Amino acid sequence: MSTITPRAGSVANEIGKGLLDLVTGWREMVIQMITFPVFYLLIVLFIGRGQLRADLLAPVLIGMVALTFIHEQVNRVFWSYQGDIQSGVLEQTYLTPLPSALRILGRQVSAAVAALPTALSVLATGYVAIALNGGRLAFDVRILVPVTAIAVGTGGLALILCGLTLVYKRIAIITQVSVAVYAIAGGTLVPLTSMPGWTATLSRLFVPIAPGIEAMRNILLTGPHSGWGPAWLLLQPVLLLGIGVAVFTALERLARKRGTLGRY
Amino acid sequence: MNTPAIDITNLSKTYGPTGAPAVDDVSLAIQPGTVFGFLGPNGAGKTTTIKIAAGLLTATSGGVRLNGFDVRTRRAAAMSQLGAVLEGSRNVYWTLSAWQNLVYFGRLKGMRKAAARSRAADLLTELDLWDRRHEKVGGFSRGMQQKVAIAAALVADPPVVLLDEPTLGLDVAATRTVKNWIATLSADQGKTILLTTHQLDMVEELCDRVAVIRDGRVIADQPTTELLSRFRRRDTYEIRVEGGPDQLPLLPGGFTAVRDGDGTTITGDVADPQQVYALVDRLRERRVVLRSLTQVQPGLEDVFMTLMKEPRHV
Known part of the structure; x- marks a missing residue:
């Protein structure tokens, strides 16, 4: 038998495969790099009643960047998992000494990397639009903390959806709706401070992008600071990831019992 | 072990x-x-x-x-x-x-x-x-x-x-x-x-x-x-003769005859080879021309099919 590498090797393996898939599907990435900035500008136009208002461009830009990550991490990973089930490769990937949740986390990392070109395209569009409207959005390296928090918390959500797929299969609609609900409830378009108190509380508790978006707005935009502070920003994604691993493991056990692991 | x-x-x-x-x-x-x-x-x-x-x-x-x-x-x-x-x-x-x-x-x-x-x-x-x-x-x-x-x-x-x-x-x-x-x-x-x-x-x-x-x-x-x-205890024999089945004598239990082109194939699943020899003698008495006599060894497919038909096994 060959030497067993640390579990990190398994994550690296998944990241490598995810990036190979990304290269294979480069056309999809190019389409996203074009459509997401257009989508961003349209949102600002609609909210601004036909005008690209400077006061809307920056807050929506931050939400849109976060949305890019949640879209990639949830949709890309969910559909790749569904593809594995449908093609019958999933069972083969289970014949490993390594925990399957690690593989999904590896896919999360590659999905986060896959989100970067689109996120950068949206950012570049936003910077240009803001500059053309006489505004300025200064880059602050501290935003890497909420960006990472968003990516980690979204990993928890993706784990739950992948676990549900193992048992219930045709849950694509749940994935689509959950991304849409999270996009709205996460404060992508409307800041949490503008939402009813109970809605903002639920969002800060459960929506993986909500504290991250709030923190990015706090860092990059002037104005009153909101949210539950940096401790919650770091704690919430870790909790969501932990819940994701626990739910995934339980659903995987149920799939093994019911025999639905590789069935579609 | x-x-x-x-x-x-x-x-x-x-x-x-x-x-x-x-x-x-x-x-x-x-x-x-x-x-x-x-x-x-x-x-x-x-x-x-x-x-x-x-x-x-x-x-x-x-x-x-x-x-x-x-x-x-x-x-x-x-x-x-x-x-x-x-x-x-x-x-x-x-x-x-x-x-x-x-x-x-x-x-x-x-x-x-x-x-x-x-x-x-x-x-x-x-x-x-x-x-x-x-x-x-x-x-x-x-x-x-x-x-x-x-x-x-x-x-x-x-x-x-x-x-x-x-x-x-x-x-x-x-x-x-x-x-x-x-x-x-x-x-x-x-x-x-x-x-x-x-x-x-x-x-x-x-x-x-x-x-x-x-x-x-x-x-x-x-x-x-x-x-x-285990399944060779009863042997299967195949006797090929010229002419149709109508010329054959009454076959003993365990034997069946099927037309095979211009001849007939008689197949029998017997425990004792003497039953086959007796049948061959009777065919000769009736002046039926023998083409071949072969003992068919059961393959795994025969064993499998037999097992599938049997109600209970080892």
Whole structure:
């Protein structure tokens, strides 16, 4: 038998495969790099009643960047998992000494990397639009903390959806709706401070992008600071990831019992 | 006796609270280095048993050990012993090349990258796929895809290999390649192979031992030669004669006559050869011209069909 590498090797393996898939599907990435900035500008136009208002461009830009990550991490990973089930490769990937949740986390990392070109395209569009409207959005390296928090918390959500797929299969609609609900409830378009108190509380508790978006707005935009502070920003994604691993493991056990692991 | 490479003990699996058992109290002890044929009609419980052995399905009761490691409680160690080609699945990624697949699955099995690459190179060379290693598997023929699937199962050099219908959908040449490879894996590399297939000639040729499962229960489990000889107690004879069946004398019990072109074939399943000689004498008395008299040895297919018809077995 060959030497067993640390579990990190398994994550690296998944990241490598995810990036190979990304290269294979480069056309999809190019389409996203074009459509997401257009989508961003349209949102600002609609909210601004036909005008690209400077006061809307920056807050929506931050939400849109976060949305890019949640879209990639949830949709890309969910559909790749569904593809594995449908093609019958999933069972083969289970014949490993390594925990399957690690593989999904590896896919999360590659999905986060896959989100970067689109996120950068949206950012570049936003910077240009803001500059053309006489505004300025200064880059602050501290935003890497909420960006990472968003990516980690979204990993928890993706784990739950992948676990549900193992048992219930045709849950694509749940994935689509959950991304849409999270996009709205996460404060992508409307800041949490503008939402009813109970809605903002639920969002800060459960929506993986909500504290991250709030923190990015706090860092990059002037104005009153909101949210539950940096401790919650770091704690919430870790909790969501932990819940994701626990739910995934339980659903995987149920799939093994019911025999639905590789069935579609 | 060694520790069985695959040790299945009182295995049962029932889907849902009220379902009939898909696998019912199955026990098999497969010794290291054995090619073990696991036969049964569709829905008999073969794939369910294999999936439990591979840790893809949880048993209702009983268990499976791979080289002494319980699949349920020592999953990681058990999976290190195992490679499998599963029925009706792609088993490998068609969007990746053969090379990328083998390296990916090698690392998935816990190999270091350098070791996985070295092993992938060996396997692809052995399978005559080296020149096409960078082509996507989706563009390969069915036989080549199956070769890659088997290579992926073997990339970590596991001592135990489960092959569930590995020749399904393959043409004659590809089937022969897979068959030769199974023989090599066992004879030269000492691997333990659990093979399910509907190609009984392949089982007869390759397998040291055969188990037959029906309705979730094992109804026979013997060395292949013993199983065949068990059914040779009653011999089948085939007598070919000229002319139609109407010229024949009244045939004794156990014999049937069927027109065969311009002649007739009489087939008899008898316990005592004297019955055949007596019949030949009677045919001569009637001046029926004999073309041939042959003793038909039952193959595994005959044994299998007999077992499927019998109500209860060993």
